[in-house]
Amino acid sequence: MDDKALLIELQPEAERLLNRHLESFDEWYPHAMVPWERAERLQKDGFAYGTATLPEGVESALLVNLLTEDNLPWYTRTISRMFGGDSAWGTWAQRWTAEEGKHSIVMRDYMLVSGLVDPQHLEDCRMVQVSSAIVPEPPTAADGMCYVAVQELATRISHRNTGTMLNDKAGYDVMMKLSTDENRHHLFYRDLVSKFLELDASACVEALERQIVNFAMPGVGIPGFAEHSKAIAAAGIYDFAIHHERIIMPLVFRQWKVDQLEGLTANGEKARESLMRHISRVGKVAQRQADRRAAAAEEEAKAS
Ligand SMILES: [Fe+2]
Numbered sequence: 001m002d003d004k005a006l007l008i009e010l011q012p013e014a015e016r017l018l019n020r021h022l023e024s025f026d027e028w029y030p031h032a033m034v035p036w037e038r039a040e041r042l043q044k045d046g047f048a049y050g051t052a053t054l055p056e057g058v059e060s061a062l063l064v065n066l067l068t069e070d071n072l073p074w075y076t077r078t079i080s081r082m083f084g085g086d087s088a089w090g091t092w093a094q095r096w097t098a099e100e101g102k103h104s105i106v107m108r109d110y111m112l113v114s115g116l117v118d119p120q121h122l123e124d125c126r127m128v129q130v131s132s133a134i135v136p137e138p139p140t141a142a143d144g145m146c147y148v149a150v151q152e153l154a155t156r157i158s159h160r161n162t163g164t165m166l167n168d169k170a171g172y173d174v175m176m177k178l179s180t181d182e183n184r185h186h187l188f189y190r191d192l193v194s195k196f197l198e199l200d201a202s203a204c205v206e207a208l209e210r211q212i213v214n215f216a217m218p219g220v221g222i223p224g225f226a227e228h229s230k231a232i233a234a235a236g237i238y239d240f241a242i243h244h245e246r247i248i249m250p251l252v253f254r255q256w257k258v259d260q261l262e263g264l265t266a267n268g269e270k271a272r273e274s275l276m277r278h279i280s281r282v283g284k285v286a287q288r289q290a291d292r293r294a295a296a297a298e299e300e301a302k303a304s
């Protein structure tokens with residue numbers, strides 16, 4: 001089934017999921033979540049941004065999360081290219097864009113009034129990133145829905161973990177709100193992929209294999225992205241173990257039951273085998289990472 005046929009076949013399901021998505025929406029306002037009273041303190045301190053002491057990985061996560069949300073125009077372009085602007089597909093892309101827009105608004109205001117980031121540095125990074133227009137570009141709509149199903153869940157978890165590590169009720173509430181939205185986006189794509197599996201299991205497994213084996217979080221165009229990613233992983237906000245245990249395993253085995261699919265074509269079977277090998281490799285890396293972290297924590301506990 002080519003992309004065009006797939007989108008036509010999936011359209012009724014996209015419409016159903018879009019309606020479910022709209023019904024589950026609980027209107028919220030970015031300005032109402034921002035602790036504006038902190039601006040007064042910031043002014044008294046002579047706008048000394050960046051003096052709040054956040055762990056390195058949490059600072060990186062805030063910056064990368066916000067800049068990724070700032071890059072929204074190019075995600076919208078990619079999604080519109082993949083799904084087109086008609087029918088439920090177009091309505092979804094527009095609605096999703098409007099919802100994602102709230103995320104950068106609320107994060108920026110929260111971070112600025114709380115003095116968590118140097119606004120000039122943030123703006124310099126935003127200019128570099130948005131001017132580069134670099135976003136993941138899945139080759140087909142089939143690949144695109146598989147990628148975003150994984151990515152929206154990964155973003156949900158990353159936002160949630162960042163919020164927990166902020167040690168700030170206002171910041172926690174902001175990041176939880178974002179996390180809830182990302183989950184609703186994830187559910188749209190997750191269930192779309194389930195329908196895709198019903199329609200053409202082999203094509204879907206092939207797309208899942210390509211997208212999961214080569215999966216990377218967005219953010220490549222952000223200055224210092226590799227260093228930020230390392231810091232984010234070291235802080236336990238998003239790393240191999242989280243990717244494996246909380247994203248890939250539940251999706252592939254519990255949700256999509258890829259291991260139990262029957263009647264795959266030769267190519268579909270080959271893709272499934274490759275996907276299973278990849279998952280088991282990542283599982284081993286994740287286990288080693290978790291063991292190292294546990295050993296380090298034990299050493300630290302002994303030393304203190
Ligand atoms: Fe978002």
Ligand SMILES: [Fe+2]
Nearest residue numbers: 152181182185
């Ligand atoms: Fe999202």
